[in-house]
Amino acid sequence: MRRRISTSVSAAWWAMLGAAGLDRARWRRLPRTTRRAIKAAIWVVIGLLLVWGGGVWQWSALPMAAVILLLVVPRYDRLTFRGRRVGRFVVPTGVLAIAIAYPFYASSNGAVNPGMPQLPIFGPLPQMSTMVGMAVFAMMALGLNFVVGYAGLLDLGYVAFYAMGSYMAGWFASSQFAKQDVFFGAVGVTPGLTGFHFSIWLVLIMAGIATAVVGVIIGLPTLRLRGDYLAIVTLGFGEIMPQIARNGDSLFGTGFNLTNGTGGITPIDPPGFGNWIGHHLHLPANYLTLGTNSDRAFFWTALVLVLITIFTSARLRDSRLGRAWVAIREDEVAAAAMGVPLMRTKTWAYATGAFFGGVGGAYYASYNSGAFPDEFFFNISVFILCMVILGGMGNIWGVLFGACFLEYLDQEGLSNVGAWLNGHFGPGGSVFEVWHKTLQVPLYEFGIYGVIIVVIMLFRPEGLIPSRRRAAEFHEGVHDQPLYDTAA
Amino acid sequence: MAEPLLQTYALRKEFGGLIAVDDVDFTVPEGSIVSLIGPNGAGKTTFFNMLTGVYKPTAGRIVFAGEDLTGRPPHTYTQRGIGRTFQNIRLFQNMTALENVLVGMHTRLKARLLESIVRTPRVKHEEHEARVRARELLQYCGLVRKDEEIGRNLSYGDQRRLEVARALATQPKLLLLDEPTAGMNPQETAEFTQFVARLRTERGLTVLLIEHDMRVVMGVSDRVTVLDYGEKIAEGSPTEIQKNERVIEAYLGTAAVTAS
Numbered sequence: 001m002r003r004r005i006s007t008s009v010s011a012a013w014w015a016m017l018g019a020a021g022l023d024r025a026r027w028r029r030l031p032r033t034t035r036r037a038i039k040a041a042i043w044v045v046i047g048l049l050l051v052w053g054g055g056v057w058q059w060s061a062l063p064m065a066a067v068i069l070l071l072v073v074p075r076y077d078r079l080t081f082r083g084r085r086v087g088r089f090v091v092p093t094g095v096l097a098i099a100i101a102y103p104f105y106a107s108s109n110g111a112v113n114p115g116m117p118q119l120p121i122f123g124p125l126p127q128m129s130t131m132v133g134m135a136v137f138a139m140m141a142l143g144l145n146f147v148v149g150y151a152g153l154l155d156l157g158y159v160a161f162y163a164m165g166s167y168m169a170g171w172f173a174s175s176q177f178a179k180q181d182v183f184f185g186a187v188g189v190t191p192g193l194t195g196f197h198f199s200i201w202l203v204l205i206m207a208g209i210a211t212a213v214v215g216v217i218i219g220l221p222t223l224r225l226r227g228d229y230l231a232i233v234t235l236g237f238g239e240i241m242p243q244i245a246r247n248g249d250s251l252f253g254t255g256f257n258l259t260n261g262t263g264g265i266t267p268i269d270p271p272g273f274g275n276w277i278g279h280h281l282h283l284p285a286n287y288l289t290l291g292t293n294s295d296r297a298f299f300w301t302a303l304v305l306v307l308i309t310i311f312t313s314a315r316l317r318d319s320r321l322g323r324a325w326v327a328i329r330e331d332e333v334a335a336a337a338m339g340v341p342l343m344r345t346k347t348w349a350y351a352t353g354a355f356f357g358g359v360g361g362a363y364y365a366s367y368n369s370g371a372f373p374d375e376f377f378f379n380i381s382v383f384i385l386c387m388v389i390l391g392g393m394g395n396i397w398g399v400l401f402g403a404c405f406l407e408y409l410d411q412e413g414l415s416n417v418g419a420w421l422n423g424h425f426g427p428g429g430s431v432f433e434v435w436h437k438t439l440q441v442p443l444y445e446f447g448i449y450g451v452i453i454v455v456i457m458l459f460r461p462e463g464l465i466p467s468r469r470r471a472a473e474f475h476e477g478v479h480d481q482p483l484y485d486t487a488a
Numbered sequence: 489m490a491e492p493l494l495q496t497y498a499l500r501k502e503f504g505g506l507i508a509v510d511d512v513d514f515t516v517p518e519g520s521i522v523s524l525i526g527p528n529g530a531g532k533t534t535f536f537n538m539l540t541g542v543y544k545p546t547a548g549r550i551v552f553a554g555e556d557l558t559g560r561p562p563h564t565y566t567q568r569g570i571g572r573t574f575q576n577i578r579l580f581q582n583m584t585a586l587e588n589v590l591v592g593m594h595t596r597l598k599a600r601l602l603e604s605i606v607r608t609p610r611v612k613h614e615e616h617e618a619r620v621r622a623r624e625l626l627q628y629c630g631l632v633r634k635d636e637e638i639g640r641n642l643s644y645g646d647q648r649r650l651e652v653a654r655a656l657a658t659q660p661k662l663l664l665l666d667e668p669t670a671g672m673n674p675q676e677t678a679e680f681t682q683f684v685a686r687l688r689t690e691r692g693l694t695v696l697l698i699e700h701d702m703r704v705v706m707g708v709s710d711r712v713t714v715l716d717y718g719e720k721i722a723e724g725s726p727t728e729i730q731k732n733e734r735v736i737e738a739y740l741g742t743a744a745v746t747a748s
Binding site for chain 1 (some may be wrong): 580
């Protein structure tokens with residue numbers, strides 16, 4: 001079936017080229033760069049036509065298309081500068097530039113920019129609050145990628161780290177522990193409020209480290225297990241953490257209020273650089289005082305966090321430790337026999353993954369100004385895992401894409417698609433009334449993700465943007481046998 | 489003779505009720521080439537797995553270079569200087585030849601997590617050196633211009649060579665080869681036999697090999713140990729072993745001995 005789909009796609013492709021007067025032989029004779037350019041141009045034109053036909057046309061779609069063409073068409077990978085291959089940085093830098101510029105394009109004074117084109121079916125491009133979520137989840141998905149993608153350990157309880165990070169922010173940047181009165185660089189705190197109020201930047205680091213420690217504590221007893229067993233135990237830990245959060249308002253019956261129970265901890269201090277640094281470096285003293293433009297600051301900060309995560313991922317992937325992770329994923333026995341300490345190496349993967357989960361959780365808690373136990377259900381673990389699988393396990397760009405796409409669907413995409421479906425086929429639909437009661441598409445969210453994952457697993461198990469190695473593993477398999485009686 | 493490099497005392501392994509290795513005392517003198525032979529299922533590979541920490545012995549002790557390693561995890565054995573290959577090739581199939589060798593160097597490299605992220609000059613230097621050495625090793629083992637080849641795409645013979653290269657990358661004092669010539673044709677086998685001899689003369693390695701091909705065993709070994717049903721039934725020079733009645737009996741059955 002997979003082959004049949006690709007055959008029909010290529011048939012359509014040749015039909016299009018034929019209409020343009022290019023038969024197969026002539027096409028093949030063209031230089032590769034030209035073919036690339038034509039191919040990309042055709043796709044962009046199709047995209048523009050779709051926007052024009054099914055979305056809301058705005059002239060700003062044209063410069064957008066030009067930027068995409070400029071990124072995709074030239075073969076930057078061969079570019080060198082003074083003997084160094086700088087070409088491979090061109091496209092990432094371009095993507096980053098688009099991301100940085102996006103807030104100016106997408107919003108003005110907090111409202112959606114009316115000059116923005118709207119896509120067919122999906123509707124408007126993502127809003128700033130969605131972009132913040134996308135960045136935070138990109139960070140967490142990249143964190144999970146250390147565990148699942150690099151080391152090949154299935155972790156179904158990643159939400160535990162997210163929760164841990166959030167509550168770290170709740171404990172050290174709010175009035176949760178009202179008997180304490182520690183103030184260290186926090187901004188936006190009403191005078192007279194007690195509790196721990198550390199600067200959010202410090203809290204991010206503390207949350208990362210504390211979560212990494214929790215990761216090690218969870219990891220030490222569980223990482224001896226393999227495959228399915230490990231997955232089940234991590235699943236358990238992923239359930240324990242939110243339970244503690246939900247019932248932690250009187251820890252062990254002592255009356256000690258750790259998590260404020262179902263009410264959650266709120267408000268949590270916003271990020272900011274304080275008056276002195278803010279004044280001297282022209283950085284916002286307090287993100288919330290930026291008013292309608294505060295989401296921009298939140299987004300750019302999240303972007304910096306994502307960049308740090310990408311940098312770490314790339315560096316570790318190509319290091320001694322990264323090789324050891326892949327070796328364990330491929331064959332534990334051989335890895336151990338080649339001198340890779342299994343427990344220690346796996347624990348590092350776990351701790352690194354947990355670190356970024358914690359930082360992401362703390363930042364998101366600060367953005368949402370609260371840590372609430374009902375955010376940390378099992379479905380978040382699966383959600384983040386889906387991001388990794390959809391994009392491509394072990395590939396940084398794949399995971400980034402998976403995270404952004406799924407988080408976008410979660411925040412906006414599905415309701416937009418739902419609105420489009422209802423508008424066309426729902427009650428009083430403009431095309432044809434197929435169903436007579438408004439369809440609540442976002443309610444079927446996890447069903448839809450399930451379908452996406454099943455389809456991906458059937459047709460492209462290595463993910464949309466796979467790492468070369470992972471693709472080979474999925475198609476050829478690995479021989480991974482248990483390490484008999486030594487898991488030590 | 490100096491103190492033996494490897495020594496086992498009454499090494500024993502039981503799987504449930506089955507005794508796979510039965511109180512074997514065994515020594516490998518430094519600088520020697522020792523072969524371990526025996527019929528199928530004699531417990532040779534189990535014995536090997538204990539010598540590399542993959543199995544924990546039920547009883548007995550393993551002493552390597554004067555240090556008791558019994559019960560330590562596999563990577564400790566590698567760290568102390570025992571390198572091995574596998575009977576059924578266990579390369580990292582989706583890594584390149586070079587990466588396979590680099591994984592072998594794991595214990596000899598020092599880069600730690602934070603250093604690797606920052607990529608300090610020391611780490612950069614170490615990584616560069618490691619790659620140079622890895623290329624040399626591939627060349628030494630006869631893998632010319634195969635650095636970037638993915639493990640699974642290598643020919644069978646090359647995969648065997650890469651296993652040896654990877655084991656050498658751990659910088660072993662003692663190299664354990666588990667049926668290294670299995671599946672090789674006579675010419676390849678002859679070449680490999682010479683290669684093993686070269687490992688000793690050029691790299692000062694001590695070699696312990698499990699082998700079925702008697703031309704290899706008789707060609708390179710200083711000493712031969714014979715296992716049968718987990719028990720050591722004979723030990724001696726190749727010529728002694730060839731004449732040993734219990735050995736002939738183990739391989740060919742009692743009738744063969746009576747007939748001769």
